[in-house]
Amino acid sequence: MLGTDAFASLAEAAAASLGMPHLQLVAVAHPIGGIDPKLVRAKAETIVDRVLEALTRDPSPPFQAFVSAARAAASAPDDLDAFQDFAVAEGWSDGLPVLPPTEERVGRILGRLAGDRTEVIATLAPRQGVATLEAIAVNAALAGALPEHLPVVVAAIRALADPRFNLNAIQTTTHPCTPLLIVNGPIAARLGINAGANALGQGHRANAVIGRAVRLILQNVGGARPGREDRATLGHPGKYSYCVAEHEAASPWAPLHVERGFRAAESCVTVCGAEAPHNVNDHGSTTAGALLFAIAGTAATTGSNNIYLGGEPLVVLGPEHAQTFATGGWSKADVKRAIWERARVRLDRFSPENRERFAVIDPARFGDRLLADEVALCASPDDLMVVVAGGPGKHSAIIPTFGATRSVTVRIEA
């Protein structure tokens, strides 16, 4: 297996997750992408001897201990400040203070599920970490979650392991994406998951700890450690925690989970591999058609993954913007189609190199086109996700996604 030195840790993790930690990796100096192919050919000369050796000499089998980490009790400092140093050194922390996952606290979070603590909920990439109920609860305890939050976290983990979500890619990509959890149904109000003012911001415990528990599980069980297997070039602040409820009461339309075939009275969580929100400020427009300008203008960008990989960009409409569309008689489907028809980028706004690359990846949209032609922000209007959240005010948000992923909605068994 060949790679670059900057990404060797990910290559090693990929081999280990496939049961081949002893597969030989030969690395060249980073980068190979985005440079003159002549330079890449020269780099090939520097590694050919090592490739030859790797192909002609049997590797030593690894120690079994390499792949089987312990599920074990650990002895930690009982001083809370000293515990932070311990948690960081063990690689358990996200950098913010964590709470000690004592047997007692984990037992409290598991509650009546304590007897099923070994039940496997999912196997999480890239490490193929086994997310048992107990492992989920231990991370929930670290994150500061309460027992009533556990069913949402468990449902989110089930959703993340759905092959359509493509968790391995989300966990290891250089792109700044992380699972955004969108909670629908009566559980949102019951747990106090904020859907109103500052819905995507701070200040609400349920949003904070549910999203954080999921992140810690992805890091600790899934094995996506920042800068090692998690190769995000920049990442984004939502990687600490990214959880919101849809403001169903303020929405003129059917909520997300009902669009996807669930009953309104059911509670669900939807996961999508999402970038940070980008704001749409429109205080002036008073009609649906007018409001479309700012929303589509913000959504149509040359640097998003969705524009060449497809996938499902997310539009979070503030309640007042949603009402402006509804007053104009627009259904949610009308909004999606109108955004899709308007949020377009002319091909001459992409660099020649990118036009060439995108034409290979998506010939239907980028191949044999004129420079004056336009491409839409994603492959079809039905791929756009639209939810309503937020408080009073004239703002909405565009949230591009990873592209090579589909959002997944799972019922919360509470």
Place this chain on the structure above:
Amino acid sequence: MSRLSVLSPLATAAGGVKPLARRRGSLRGLRIGILDNSKPNADVLLGRVAELLVERVGAGPITFWRKPGASHPATVIDEVVAGSDVVLTGSAD
């Protein structure tokens, strides 16, 4: 300082260790398969290494396959296995 007993959040990892194919002493006459992971210039690096193996030790012929996208698993593994004696592939960027 007194100590506290806590549970590890790291859990276990599924799967064990698989044996790798026995290496042959020489690549002379062996078919080289290239599985391009479709990252930019991966085909250039993999292709040039394969060419050098042909020039230096008489390996070959070379056959190229490509993943459907960098973020998706290969769909042609069986074909690659059937058509190659040794395989070069790329990981990540």
